[in-house]
Amino acid sequence: MSGLACSVVIPSYNRSSTLEMVLRGLERQTIPGVMFETIVVLDGSTDDSAAMLTGWERSANLTNLRWQWQPNSGQAIARNTGVHLAQAPVVVFLDDDVVPEPDLIAAHLRWHEQDTPVAVLGDAHVVREQHDSMYHLGVWAWWEDMYYRRARPGRQPGYRDFCAGNVSLRQEDFSLVGGFDTTFRGYGGEDYELGYRLLRAGVQFLADRSAQACHYHRTTVAGVLRTTRQEAYGDVLLGRKHPELRGGLRLMRIPTGRYGLLVRLALRAPALGDQLMALLKHVLPFYERAKMRRCWLECFNHLRGYAYWRGVRDVLGSWDALLAYQAQAAPIPRARLDISEGLPAELPSLWVDGPSTLSVTWRRQRLGELYLPGPIEVPLRSYLASRIAEQLETRIWIMLSQAEYLPWDSRWLPADPTVPHSGHANWHEEAAA
Amino acid sequence: MATCVLEIELTHEIRDRQGLGDYGQALVLLRFHGRPLGTMRVPCQDGMLRAADLCTAIESYGNLSRHLTQAALTHWLMQHELPITAQLPTWSIVICTRDRTDDLRRCLDSLLKLQTPGGEVIVVDNAPSDSSTARLVADYPVRYVREDRIGLNWARSRGARVATGDIVIYTDDDVVVDVGWASAILEPFSHPCVAAVTGLTMPLELETEAQELFEAYGGFGRGFRRRVFNYTMMAPSAAGIVGAGANMAIRRELINDMHLFDAELDCGTVARTGGDAYAFYQLLVKGYQIVYTPQALVWHRHRRDYASLRKTLASYSVGGFAFLTRCWLRHGDWQALAVAASWFWNDHLHQLACTLGRRPGYLPLDLVLAQITAIPLGPWAYFVGRRLEGAASAEVVPETVLVRVQP
Numbered sequence: 076m077s078g079l080a081c082s083v084v085i086p087s088y089n090r091s092s093t094l095e096m097v098l099r100g101l102e103r104q105t106i107p108g109v110m111f112e113t114i115v116v117l118d119g120s121t122d123d124s125a126a127m128l129t130g131w132e133r134s135a136n137l138t139n140l141r142w143q144w145q146p147n148s149g150q151a152i153a154r155n156t157g158v159h160l161a162q163a164p165v166v167v168f169l170d171d172d173v174v175p176e177p178d179l180i181a182a183h184l185r186w187h188e189q190d191t192p193v194a195v196l197g198d199a200h201v202v203r204e205q206h207d208s209m210y211h212l213g214v215w216a217w218w219e220d221m222y223y224r225r226a227r228p229g230r231q232p233g234y235r236d237f238c239a240g241n242v243s244l245r246q247e248d249f250s251l252v253g254g255f256d257t258t259f260r261g262y263g264g265e266d267y268e269l270g271y272r273l274l275r276a277g278v279q280f281l282a283d284r285s286a287q288a289c290h291y292h293r294t295t296v297a298g299v300l301r302t303t304r305q306e307a308y309g310d311v312l313l314g315r316k317h318p319e320l321r322g323g324l325r326l327m328r329i330p331t332g333r334y335g336l337l338v339r340l341a342l343r344a345p346a347l348g349d350q351l352m353a354l355l356k357h358v359l360p361f362y363e364r365a366k367m368r369r370c371w372l373e374c375f376n377h378l379r380g381y382a383y384w385r386g387v388r389d390v391l392g393s394w395d396a397l398l399a400y401q402a403q404a405a406p407i408p409r410a411r412l413d414i415s416e417g418l419p420a421e422l423p424s425l426w427v428d429g430p431s432t433l434s435v436t437w438r439r440q441r442l443g444e445l446y447l448p449g450p451i452e453v454p455l456r457s458y459l460a461s462r463i464a465e466q467l468e469t470r471i472w473i474m475l476s477q478a479e480y481l482p483w484d485s486r487w488l489p490a491d492p493t494v495p496h497s498g499h500a501n502w503h504e505e506a507a508a
Numbered sequence: 509m510a511t512c513v514l515e516i517e518l519t520h521e522i523r524d525r526q527g528l529g530d531y532g533q534a535l536v537l538l539r540f541h542g543r544p545l546g547t548m549r550v551p552c553q554d555g556m557l558r559a560a561d562l563c564t565a566i567e568s569y570g571n572l573s574r575h576l577t578q579a580a581l582t583h584w585l586m587q588h589e590l591p592i593t594a595q596l597p598t599w600s601i602v603i604c605t606r607d608r609t610d611d612l613r614r615c616l617d618s619l620l621k622l623q624t625p626g627g628e629v630i631v632v633d634n635a636p637s638d639s640s641t642a643r644l645v646a647d648y649p650v651r652y653v654r655e656d657r658i659g660l661n662w663a664r665s666r667g668a669r670v671a672t673g674d675i676v677i678y679t680d681d682d683v684v685v686d687v688g689w690a691s692a693i694l695e696p697f698s699h700p701c702v703a704a705v706t707g708l709t710m711p712l713e714l715e716t717e718a719q720e721l722f723e724a725y726g727g728f729g730r731g732f733r734r735r736v737f738n739y740t741m742m743a744p745s746a747a748g749i750v751g752a753g754a755n756m757a758i759r760r761e762l763i764n765d766m767h768l769f770d771a772e773l774d775c776g777t778v779a780r781t782g783g784d785a786y787a788f789y790q791l792l793v794k795g796y797q798i799v800y801t802p803q804a805l806v807w808h809r810h811r812r813d814y815a816s817l818r819k820t821l822a823s824y825s826v827g828g829f830a831f832l833t834r835c836w837l838r839h840g841d842w843q844a845l846a847v848a849a850s851w852f853w854n855d856h857l858h859q860l861a862c863t864l865g866r867r868p869g870y871l872p873l874d875l876v877l878a879q880i881t882a883i884p885l886g887p888w889a890y891f892v893g894r895r896l897e898g899a900a901s902a903e904v905v906p907e908t909v910l911v912r913v914q915p
Binding site: 207212213215216219220222223364365366367368369372414416417418420456457459460461463464465468471 | 577578579581582584585586587588589698699700701738739740743744793794795797839840841842843
């Protein structure tokens, strides 16, 4: 209808203080306030959010602010409600603890000018504080690494790149794929699932590092264990809805060693497991205070791993149900790659979200197979080159000498390629020692 | 007998090397398309290093030949690749020096050959006894800054404060840098979690026994594979393994905001060394990554005389244990005690056992004892340093800055 360029949709649950910071961030945008509208959906908030928003509406600092309260029903439904109220052609999703930088909306809108189906993925940098806890440092590093990889040139997008904390897309594409799936009631999973449907519908993902926001991540360890348990629920639903994605899910592979025991504990004796984990949780602060960082990490990973598998049990119910779920996985996708002329200019499209196998050939002769665990490293080409060189070294040597085709300086070839380098034997001995 | 230090590019034809004088052997750094792959020692005869000897040596060095075949294959696989021209951050090279104009001249000459745009070179003259450094520097396109408070860490902090580049690259006056050094050390900073990068430091010459012994003791070499360090894989108080101050780069913001270079440590203080390790420690405990990349290569001239070597090794003990005491007492890091114990056990006692048992490659007894007897000085240096710092902060030293910028 009007001259609105975009609608900012913010679902919120009991976080009035950070929500107010988000609104202040929107107030400071470089594009004029009349060009966008802000829609806040309070998803069953019981704190003073409503009063705060009323005050903001009255003071009219932020043009076009609207909000709605609804009974608590999860982020998926809250975001759908927000889009339903939105009037602009482009929707920007922000979380209630993601404070936009002044250039954020302008950066998002730049990509939507040529009206092609794109989703713009922005960064939400976790804010560091003076005395960060171990947990916070880990979260910061994880997200920074993720944003960095996501935006590297030549990277194939995966559905897990789509995080609803700071993302924009055309309302048309959103409605076309049917919006967020409302069966996702807990925390997490719903944005990945939408991302998958968008990718399948041909929407291009663009990671723009200039669309920046600050993420005021205030979760505690107990909080993250709760959300991890819900993430497992999201994973199970995702695999049920899109069986082809199952291969890449964490619950498809039961780890070995101590973590394997943890899985059995969570699925077979949850009562005992819960007790043990409650005890283990009390050890964490001790490790943190003594600066025993690796012990802390080990302990935290156990707790988190348990929480995940406990979540799997919440949905699937039993060990046998898990095995049945795993048995229905699609086979690992395969791709072929011919390297007789070096790495070809066009690489086969690989599955970035889960494991795949790459069968490497030399003029139709099979050289060997590479197992690529997802998500794939970038830059992909140099990753593949070094993996191939490492794993198929001797076979390529044989091919090259049989073909009498020595494309590079042959001085360092072993005289008889079927006999491994004298060096190799040494090397293996060293490795064994 | 002395060893000559050579580098050989494997993509070029390998010829006999003549005119090596009376060197008994050569330490050869092998490079493949400029990338350092490894070193090996090859005997020389009659002032000549034969190509045949060299090739045999390459074949017989197990780890190295495998490294080489893989490098050759990777290179071949990527032959059609367009070189990725990554956007490098802006940089400032900071050289802290004190009355060593001969070394500094060689260092500045090598810096002139760097091919990385977007940076500047700053020479920080630390409490000089005369104006010789200032006069030397006037002939080079570099900035000159004087820091009158004695101490390498004062000079490093000053360098970072006057630097304009986003990354501060530190090196010493007694090194010669490789042409691609600056680009290689800047490249890992594209990752936001990387706060510091260290590089490979090779000996510039091995003329004397002292230099050979320093190299045998471990030198500055950290291997030929890229490594990433963070607190999830190592104790931050073991930061000494990450690299050394002669070849490191750190984000400028972090140096200035976190006051990384503590005035109580390193040259010019009672602790004598440890300033670089403490800077790495502070970065690691804040969750940052430190990358070691062998592509960033410098050549360091080790101390020639035996007395300086003994002093250097002893000062590593003093500085190292002062640093560990500091981690323990000031940061409440109990892991530092375990690191101290394992250092003493695996390094000092192990060396002592080797020396007493005359195992191959053992160090002379006086060097080992110099290190061990210096250990108690570490905690002592920490406490003295604290007292001195209290006194120094009371009297404020006026800062004299002499900046000359030449295009």
